[in-house]
Amino acid sequence: MFALQQYVVLAEGWPRRLVAFCAGAFGALALAPVNFFPALAISMVVSVWLLDGSTASTFGAILRRSASAGWWLGFGYFVVGLWWLGAAFLADGDRFAWALPLGVVGLPVFLAFFTALGFVFARLLWSPSPLRIFALAAGLSASEWLRGSVLTGFPWNDFGMVLGGNLYLAQTASIWGLYGLTVLSVLIFASPALFFQKGRKNVPVGGILFLALLGLFGAVRLSAPERFVKGARLRLIQPDVAIADFRSDRRNQLLEHYLSLSDRATSPDRNGVGDVTHLFWPESSFPFILSQDGGALSLIGSRLQNAILLTGAARAEGEGPRAKYFNSIQVISGGEVKESYDKIHLVPFGEYIPFGDIVSRLGLTQFVDIPGGFSHGRSSRLLTAPGLPPILPLVCYESIFPNEIADRISSQAVRPGVMLNVTNDGWFGKTSGPYQHFEQARLRTIEQGLPMIRVANTGISAILDPFGRATAYAPLGVEAVLDGELPKALPATIYSRHWIILPLILWVAVFFVSLVGRRKV
Secondary structure, rough: HHHHHHHHHHHHHHHHHHHHHHHHHHHHHHHHOOOOOOOOHHHHHHHHHHHOOOOOOOHHHHHHHHHHHHHHHHHHHHHHOHHHHHHHHHHHHHHHHHHHHHHHHHHHHHHHHHHHHHHHHHHHHHOOOOOHHHHHHHHHHHHHHHHOOHHOOOOOOOOOOOOOHHOOOHHHHHHHHHHHHHEEEEEEEHHHHHOOOOOOHHHHHHHHHHHHHHHHHHHHHHOOOOOOOEEEEEEEEEOOOHHHHHHHHHHHHHHHHHHHOOOOOOOOOOOOOHHHOOEEOOOOOOOOOHHHHHHHHHHHHHHHOOOOOEEEEEEEOOOHHOOEEEEEEEEEEEEEEEEEEEOOOOOOOOOOOOOHHHHHHHHHOOOOOOOOOOOOOOOOOOOOOOOOEEEHHHHEEHHHHHHHHHHHHHOOOOOOOOOEEEOOOHHHHEEEEEHHHHHHHHHHHHHHOEEEEEOOOOEEEEEOOOOOOOOEOOOOOOEEEEEEEEEEEOOHHHHHHHOHHHHHHHHHHHHHHHHHHHHOO
């Protein structure tokens, strides 16, 4: 037995916990912006060895030992993968710096329980057979699905994003989506654990060949030519406004900043906003209620000429203490708000306080400076703008939920032709967070076969085609005016048509293979 493998299998107490933590932490290097996807092999191989060593005299002790190993591995993975959340607490340090440990440590503590659950499930299916890597895939992919669903869900940095972050390896998401990629990620990157098992050196080679097959499939898909919608001339504004500058006393300066950028000459055929058909501004662009500010709407109407503006903006219903506020996308033409979409999936503690009456007694408030926080939108809907196909609106982190997006699309009377994602990642500065957010949003284009217009305050802004390729791109942390055409949508992908059943079939297949491994014992 390989010495390191033997050490991990036989480790006890704190050395065992430290090994699990470090393995999870190293695996997070497979995520953006590092994207060293082989790093996940360390996490998955050590996971196999930890479960091999999860033996005890009683069944309950075996499960506790498995859960402990899974929790420490998950804790390391989430601490390193989500450290950037601390930047949000420092963006308004006078109010939230005290709560920084709750985000940087507290959230990983909670999320690690899902990894622990995945380890327990895997251990219930465990066997000495080489097929035990299928048990690990069944357990961790099930727990990752739960993590993306329970308590409003948080699928950020799902293990499947290790494949999903690579444009070539991500293309099979058009078949089985993020959660299918999760199953494959665990299988592929756990397979090297069998290299040191007698007579099984061919299994890791099989994993490498399958990884190459995924890349080949991706290369074939990405060889498709780019196609664009005729007549749509898009302009995305990345204003790069600091969070501290979103203040009501800077109303005029902010509005002028947006309007000046919108009318900037960038090329011979883009001399200004007069050469643009559709203009896009990021999430919550204004420190005031735009729909109630006649002066601002009139100025926008006069300065933007015939361009149609789609922008993030807070929206209000009612007045006084009973007013409700929504984080919205609004379509503005001729100085009038034509349509609005209100964000449905809000960020807990960022945009509203769960169990508000109870939690508020502890002194906790949401990050956004809105009385009582934002209210949830009532229904999903498509937006319409002349010259564009039907638009699926997504505000901020709504773009990370594959099942919700698939459900919204399948529930519409017509298929959208483009997704619009407005966001403000300025809360997180120049950290890993905006890169991870961008890659998760990009994966939605591959899953659905739809282009995406992604406009972010501080970046990353882009126009993405239905294969996830950026036809226009503005990097993080710069002021930018991004011009481009609208890519054409593909026909509905296999995943888009069967988004529930196909990932489930893949998971059930892995589950039954793991049962075969148990029967061979």
